[in-house]
Amino acid sequence: MSAEPEQRAQPAPETVPLSDEARAAWERALALWRVRLDDPRMHPGAAARHGAPAWFRFPPSVTVDPHYLAERGLADELWSMFAHEIGHHVLAPSTRIDALKIDHQMARAITTVSPRRDAGDGARRLGNLWSDLLVNTRLAQLQRAEAGGSSTPTRDLGIVRLGRALYPAPADSADRLWWVYCRAYELLWQLPQGTLCAPEPPARPVARPVAQRPVPMSEIPEEHREKERLLREARAERERVAAELAGATATNPPVDAALVADAVRTFGTDPVSGAALFGVIAAPYLAEQDAAGGWPLEPPVGCGVDDRPATAAELGRLLADQRLRADLPRHPGTVRDSNDSVDPDDGIDGENKGAGQHLTLARTLQLYRDSGKDAVVAAWYRTEASAWVRPYTRPAPSIPTGGIPGPLELWEVGDALGDIDWPVTMRSGAVIPGVTTRRRSELDDEPLVRETSLELDLYIDSSGSMTHPHRGSPAVLAGTILALSILRGGGRVRVTSFSGTGEVAGMPRFGRDPEEIIAAISLFFGRSTSFPLDLYAARYANLPQADDETQRHVVVLSDDGLVSMFGVGNEPYSGVARAVRAVLTTGTLVLMDPRRQVAQLAERDGYDVVYLQTMADAPAACAALVATLHG
Amino acid sequence: MAETEALLAAWSERSGGEAEAWARARTGPSLESVAARISRVPQEFLDERVSLRALAGDIVGGPIAAQRFDDDPRVRRGAGIALWLVASEGVIEPLEPALAHGRTALAVDALALRVAPVADPAAWTSDDERRIEAARTFLLWCGYLPAGEDAATAASLLAACDSLARDRALADAYEGHRHRAEIARKLDEARRREAAARYSSE
Numbered sequence: 001m002s003a004e005p006e007q008r009a010q011p012a013p014e015t016v017p018l019s020d021e022a023r024a025a026w027e028r029a030l031a032l033w034r035v036r037l038d039d040p041r042m043h044p045g046a047a048a049r050h051g052a053p054a055w056f057r058f059p060p061s062v063t064v065d066p067h068y069l070a071e072r073g074l075a076d077e078l079w080s081m082f083a084h085e086i087g088h089h090v091l092a093p094s095t096r097i098d099a100l101k102i103d104h105q106m107a108r109a110i111t112t113v114s115p116r117r118d119a120g121d122g123a124r125r126l127g128n129l130w131s132d133l134l135v136n137t138r139l140a141q142l143q144r145a146e147a148g149g150s151s152t153p154t155r156d157l158g159i160v161r162l163g164r165a166l167y168p169a170p171a172d173s174a175d176r177l178w179w180v181y182c183r184a185y186e187l188l189w190q191l192p193q194g195t196l197c198a199p200e201p202p203a204r205p206v207a208r209p210v211a212q213r214p215v216p217m218s219e220i221p222e223e224h225r226e227k228e229r230l231l232r233e234a235r236a237e238r239e240r241v242a243a244e245l246a247g248a249t250a251t252n253p254p255v256d257a258a259l260v261a262d263a264v265r266t267f268g269t270d271p272v273s274g275a276a277l278f279g280v281i282a283a284p285y286l287a288e289q290d291a292a293g294g295w296p297l298e299p300p301v302g303c304g305v306d307d308r309p310a311t312a313a314e315l316g317r318l319l320a321d322q323r324l325r326a327d328l329p330r331h332p333g334t335v336r337d338s339n340d341s342v343d344p345d346d347g348i349d350g351e352n353k354g355a356g357q358h359l360t361l362a363r364t365l366q367l368y369r370d371s372g373k374d375a376v377v378a379a380w381y382r383t384e385a386s387a388w389v390r391p392y393t394r395p396a397p398s399i400p401t402g403g404i405p406g407p408l409e410l411w412e413v414g415d416a417l418g419d420i421d422w423p424v425t426m427r428s429g430a431v432i433p434g435v436t437t438r439r440r441s442e443l444d445d446e447p448l449v450r451e452t453s454l455e456l457d458l459y460i461d462s463s464g465s466m467t468h469p470h471r472g473s474p475a476v477l478a479g480t481i482l483a484l485s486i487l488r489g490g491g492r493v494r495v496t497s498f499s500g501t502g503e504v505a506g507m508p509r510f511g512r513d514p515e516e517i518i519a520a521i522s523l524f525f526g527r528s529t530s531f532p533l534d535l536y537a538a539r540y541a542n543l544p545q546a547d548d549e550t551q552r553h554v555v556v557l558s559d560d561g562l563v564s565m566f567g568v569g570n571e572p573y574s575g576v577a578r579a580v581r582a583v584l585t586t587g588t589l590v591l592m593d594p595r596r597q598v599a600q601l602a603e604r605d606g607y608d609v610v611y612l613q614t615m616a617d618a619p620a621a622c623a624a625l626v627a628t629l630h631g
Numbered sequence: 632m633a634e635t636e637a638l639l640a641a642w643s644e645r646s647g648g649e650a651e652a653w654a655r656a657r658t659g660p661s662l663e664s665v666a667a668r669i670s671r672v673p674q675e676f677l678d679e680r681v682s683l684r685a686l687a688g689d690i691v692g693g694p695i696a697a698q699r700f701d702d703d704p705r706v707r708r709g710a711g712i713a714l715w716l717v718a719s720e721g722v723i724e725p726l727e728p729a730l731a732h733g734r735t736a737l738a739v740d741a742l743a744l745r746v747a748p749v750a751d752p753a754a755w756t757s758d759d760e761r762r763i764e765a766a767r768t769f770l771l772w773c774g775y776l777p778a779g780e781d782a783a784t785a786a787s788l789l790a791a792c793d794s795l796a797r798d799r800a801l802a803d804a805y806e807g808h809r810h811r812a813e814i815a816r817k818l819d820e821a822r823r824r825e826a827a828a829r830y831s832s833e
Contacts, residue, residue, distance in 0.1 A: 149663070153779055190763075192787035227830040234828040238821035245818050248811040255804040258797060265760070333804035334812075 016042045022066060025079035032083050032142050033090045040082060042066055054081050058096040060089045072165055080143070080158030087135035092271035093127075097317055100310050102127040102275040104324050107367050108359055109279025112328060113250070113287040119359065119367040122286045129181055130278045133264050134271055136163065137188045154190055163189075167196050174202045176253055177285035183257035188264055201253035205292030207246035246291050250284040252333065259332045272321070277329050284331075309370030312515075315379035320386065325358065361472045377469055378518040385480040388619040391489035392482075392626050394454050397548040398447035406441035415439065453491035454553060454629055455510055457539075458483060460521055461558035463499040463529035466592070469522040475557040478590055478618040479521040482555060482625060484514060493517050496532065499525030504532045529561030533573035536565075540580040551585040553629055557612075560593040566601040578605040586628050590621055633703045635748040639795070642744035645696045645737070652771055653782050659733070659775020660726035665766040668719045668726075669712060669755055676711040676718075683710055690714045691736045697743035709747025712755060713739035716769060733773035741772035750794035764792040 018026065018039055026040055037060055046065040047053040053068035062085040069075050093099035106123035139159045144152060154160055163185055169178050182197035193199050220228045259281050267274025310318060318324065359367065361380050368376045411420050412434045419439040428436040460479050467473040483493045492510035495517055506520040546552045556562065567574025581587045587607040591598055594613065602609050608628055612621045646652070675681065683701040687694060691714070700706040717735045720726060730738075742752075746768050754761040767789045770777055776785045790796060 187791050190788055190791070192784040193791065194787070224830065227828070231825070231828040231830065234821070234825040238818065238825045241814060241818045241821045245811065245814045248814050249807060250811055252800070252804045252807060255800045258800070331808065333801065334808045 014044075016044060018042060022078060026082050028079045029082035029086055032139075032146060033086050035086065035090055037062065037086060037089065040064055040085075054085050056085045056088045058099075062086065062089075074162065074165055077158050077162050080139070080162050083139055083143075084132075084135060084159060084162070087139050088131060091138055091269070092131040092134040094271070097314055098272055099127070099131075100314060100318050101272045101321055101324060102130060104318060104359070104367065105272065105275035106130070106279045106283070107363070108324070108328060109276065109283040110286055111359060111363055112280075113283045114290055117286070117290060119363040120369070122283075123367070126279055126282050126286075127275065129177075129282070130275050131271060133181070133184060133188070133260070133278075134268060134274070136185065137264050138268060140189055155195070157189075160189055160191070163196065169197065171198070174205065176202050176204070176251065176288070177282055180253050180257045180260060180282070180285070183253065184260040184264065187258060187261040204249055204251070205288060207243070207288075207291040208293045249288075251288055255333060256281050262332070273323050276323070277332070280328055280331050281333075309372075310368055311371070312375040312379060315368060315371060315375055316382065319364070319379050319383035361470060365470055373470070374519055374522075377522045378515060381469075381476055381480040381518060381522065382484070382514070384477055384615075385484055388481045388622060389484045389488055390626070392454055392485040392491065392629055393451035393489040394551060394630055396450040396452040398449070401445045401448055402442050404443040404445050406443040408438045409441045410434070411437035411439040451489075453489050454486050454551070455491055456482065456486045456493050456629070457496075457510075457552070457554045458493055458521070459496045459498060459531070459536075459554070459556040459558075461499070461529060461531075461556070461561065462497045462524045462526065463559075463561055464526045465529065465559055465561055466524075468526065469524050472615055473522075474592065474612050474615050474618050475590070476522050477615055478612055478621050479557050480518055481618060481622045483517045483521065485622065485626070487512055487514060487517070495520035496535070497521070497523040497525070498530070498532045500528040501530045503527055503530075504535060529558070529564055530570065531556075531558075531562060531565035533565065533567070533570060533576040536580055537573065537576045540583055543583045546583055546585040552583065554580070554584055554587045555590060555625065556588070556607075557590045559591060560595060560597040562589060562591060562593070562598050563601060565589075566598075566605060568601075577607070581606045585631070588625060588628055590625070633700045633706070638700060638703070638706065638744050638748040641696060641700070642740065645740050645744065646772070647737075649771075652774075653786055656771060656774055656776045656782060656785070658778060659728060659770050659773070660730070660778060662763065662766055662770070662777035662780075664726055665716065665770060665777075666762045668716050668723070669762050669765055671719070672712050672715045672756065676715040677708055678711075679704070679707065681711075683707055686711070686714055687736070687739065690718045691739060693736060695736050695743070696740045700744070705747040705752060706743045708752035710739055710743035712752055712765070713742035713769060728775070730773055730775075733775055735773060738769045738773035741768050746794065749798055760792055761794070764789070764794060767792065 019042075022042060023039075030036060040062040041064075043063055043065055044067045046063065047068040050065075054062070054064040056062050062082065064078070064081055064085070066075075066078060069078055069081060088094070093102050103120075103123045106126040107119040110117055110122050110126070111119055136159050140154070140157050143157045143159060144154075147157070155164070167182050167185065169175060169182070173179075179197045179201040183193075183201075185191070186193060186196050214232065217225060217228065260278060263274055263277045263281065267277065361377070364380050365373060365376050408421065408424060411425070421438050421440045424438045424440075425431060425436060430436060458479060460475060466475055469476045479495070483495065486493050492512050494507050494510040496504060496506040497520055498504045503525045505523055505525075507516060511517065540552075543552075544550070556565065558565075564570055566577050588610060589598065589602050589607050590610045590612050592612050593599075599609055610621045610624045610628075612618060676686070684694065684698045687698060687710070695710065697706050697710045701710075717730055717739070720729055720731055725731070742765055746752075746765055750761045750764060752765075755765045756762065767777065767785070771785070771789065776782060780788070
């Protein structure tokens with residue numbers, strides 16, 4: 001029972017048509033879930049090739065090896081195997097995007113307890129276990145209802161028979177997570193203890209200490225020996241406490257099995273939210289396994305998801321889901337009273353709180369490495385920026401509007417005849433043109449206030465001193481917020497990424513394609529810093545002064561290396577920044593420059609400066625910019 | 632309200648031992664039929680104004696140990712639901728075999744003194760797991776095994792949903808996590824000290 005498993009280098013088995021028995025089993029399984037699907041594919045012998053007797057894939061389809069069950073005397077449970085796979089399409093994960101979200105939740109939980117573990121490693125396995133738990137629990141309920149209710153013993157239900165045949169681990173299994181998984185089924189299905197797993201869980205593996213050979217003190221220079229001695233004492237103390245922590249178990253299989261069963265009952269119809277709780281309970285077992293140097297896990301009898309990487313569109317939907325951005329739940333074992341979600345008097349689980357819960361960009365890249373770095377980076381920055389994107393506009397030139405009646409004026413010969421205010425003119429008794437004739441003057445009303453879009457010329461420093469976009473760059477985030485906000489206001493953006501001499505890339509003209517813009521913003525050379533003054537000069541050469549009709553806005557995202565923009569180290573172009581500023585409406589530098597090295601030069605040439613240091617500063621920096629750009 | 636420990640101690644004194652209860656249990660009504668009756672408990676059986684002593688006298692024909700604790704709302708509600716199970720055979724129809732042939736007073740005390748202190752009777756009607764726990768406990772102390780189960784299976788399944796055992800296991804787990812969190816804090820401190828002790832050799 002699995003989603004499309006990995007391919008192995010053996011000839012593909014032939015697909016055989018559905019036999020009458022298999023079709024009856026398929027129809028019975030469909031009726032159980034009350035859905036319709038295309039016929040399943042029957043691949044005799046596929047289990048040996050794929051390592052799983054059945055699997056599902058998206059768009060919804062089911063593949064089964066009918067021989068697998070027949071060889072185990074379970075041919076009459078083909079319908080249960082069909083029903084299990086159909087359950088994956090109906091309940092968990094139900095869609096490919098939800099499958100990816102479940103894996104994402106697991107990766108978050110794993111990252112929290114195993115900071116050094118690959119984010120994707122283990123997430124798929126935990127996601128499979130969680131989806132199988134939900135499907136099999138619901139399936140047992142449906143099969144019981146189909147069998148007429150309570151009269152059928154639980155152990156005779158089809159999915160329970162399959163589980164009893166497929167799930168028990170070998171007697172010498174050391175996989176504690178698998179024990180928890182099987183025990184959770186015993187609790188959910190109300191099977192006597194010992195039906196699917198041994199009554200006692202496998203022993204906790206012993207953490208393997210990492211031995212390091214210190215450099216002999218005699219090789220340490222004389223003047224550093226005292227400091228080295230103190231350092232070694234501190235290190236030894238840290239290693240002693242770390243060993244103590246490794247020995248203090250975070251796992252309690254019997255309790256965790258009960259908590260997993262609770263999670264299944266609670267989140268039976270919300271696999272994505274529940275995945276976070278299951279991940280928090282299960283991930284410590286992977287950490288425990290890592291600390292012990294790993295050991296063979298039980299064969300993945302549960303279902304997986306297909307191995308196609310997430311597309312750019314899927315990544316966008318995935319990362320935008322608030323359930324994947326909220327804090328992970330606390331491990332339920334750390335909550336003393338079920339009525340109190342937070343125990344205020346202690347800091348238990350403090351290691352699970354805060355930054356570790358949110359997948360960093362580096363971790364996200366690791367998890368979706370097959371999707372392509374550019375797609376992941378673009379989706380990640382767009383998601384991070386989305387909360388701060390507002391339509392950035394500027395006031396349009398005002399249009400005076402008339403229409404308010406003003407004081408009376410003399411109507412003179414030569415004025416339009418239609419302008420004469422006859423009632424007022426007739427009040428004087430005689431109509432003498434130019435003497436008694438009057439007309440009503442018209443005053444201007446308040447001009448109409450309108451907003452119009454902006455054009456932003458954005459320069460971003462991608463030299464080695466800037467944070468690499470793959471590590472979470474405040475400049476890239478600020479650039480993304482800015483660019484998307486300009487686009488939201490109907491405007492256009494041109495992005496130029498620069499590093500050393502001749503290392504300039506980006507967009508040749510202003511555009512509105514967010515993918516092209518974010519790709520240009522997150523481009524990274526990683527070399528020296530030299531602002532492309534020649535290009536800057538060429539772009540703004542021979543232009544008239546900016547005015548209300550023609551506005552020009554430049555923003556430069558950089559650090560203290562931006563002194564090159566003012567000709568430092570590039571003296572022949574030292575006047576370019578000032579000359580260009582003269583034809584701009586606004587010129588703003590967004591700088592990561594704690595020592596304020598650029599401030600004086602910027603002020604001299606008329607550029608505004610906004611400072612930025614961390615990712616958290618980016619929204620505030622952009623808020624400051626919006627006021628500048630709006631004018 | 633009585634202390635939970637006092638109620639459990641009173642039950643321990645009253646019960647006569649769980650091993651003996653399993654030994655004398657014989658096949659009884661189905662678990663689902665008892666659980667369904669729990670779901671249908673009339674409000675009158677939960678009314679605080681009704682005397683538990685009088686209700687027990689009317690239904691089981693004598694006093695019950697739980698009436699000593701009738702100022703405890705958990706005990707009152709637990710006993711009320713248990714008494715309804717016995718009374719329901721006259722109101723609806725007898726179960727097969729009839730509960731009335733078993734040790735009904737002991738079963739009422741089991742729900743009132745053993746289950747109610749650790750699993751709020753209000754949850755017996757709203758939470759499947761707690762309802763099953765109450766039904767299994769009632770059947771055991773009434774002298775029955777759920778229909779279709781042998782003693783080993785029934786004992787295992789009751790142990791799996793036992794709130795008292797679960798609370799104790801969770802308390803142990805909580806202590807384990809608290810202990811680990813303390814060591815984690817010490818490790819953070821040790822890491823800070825190690826970082827402070829680092830030096831530059833240049």
